[in-house]
Amino acid sequence: MSAADNKQLMENIFARIEAGDRSLFVASLADDVTVTVTGQYSWSQTFRGREAVLRDLFGYVRSLLEEGSRTLPFRFIADDDWVVVEARGDMMTKAGERYDNHYCLIYRIEHGKIRKIREYQDSTLCERVLGPFPAARKQAAG
């Protein structure tokens, strides 16, 4: 797929997420997808495999947030197999606190599937609002 195709895929995924539908995102994850939360804070690690990513990372985050919490993209940059998405969170925790983080998300796409995600975010805000990542959910860092 071309850079334009990959960009279109990510634009479609985020448009669906904005409307509350995560199915295209989930369907686009490769079985062996890795998600790396960059940095040196409690959330920083690499989650390996679609099941683990959905359960241990995204599932845990969703357990902390109210329904309707969204990630809103404001810029897409595509080059070969890579798509960069700058985005802003539009979220509310179940404890009633706003959680509007800034994200720079980097996706590697192969044959229409997301193989790698690297997430850069405001770690100070993440730990202050969501708390430290539970040690019991930690996987071996990659």
Added chain:
Amino acid sequence: MSAADNKKIVQHIFDEMARSNSAPLLESLADDFRFVVMGSSKWSRSYDGKAAVLAELFAPLRAKIEGRITIIPLRLIEEGDTVVVQARGRNTTVEGKAYNNVYCNVLRLEHGRLKEWIEYCDTALVDAVLGDPADAVAATAGSGRST
């Protein structure tokens, strides 16, 4: 200029920053250059204009870091006037603490000059290791150290 031209300029800037040489970076800044440190760290805000970036961001940062600042590029992703640089720092503070942050920098160029730099990094590490930029400026003024 084309995306390839912009990538070449940014690649050169970062290749030199990996050698602790910030001269090509400084020479590439437009007068109305803007540097945004994203997030909620003590350093997070928009520094508007080349003079403000140099005095209010780069000077306190240089006061905090022992020797020259080193940033190593890992991957460049470019489209149009934008070049994204994934990078990692390899630095030590004047107090002897390791400061090895990771960065995703979104750079925008115009006519071969840098107009905007949006930096995403581990903000908790920024605060834990670098502290407050105001303290760096005060310490530099007190010690007479040149930045």
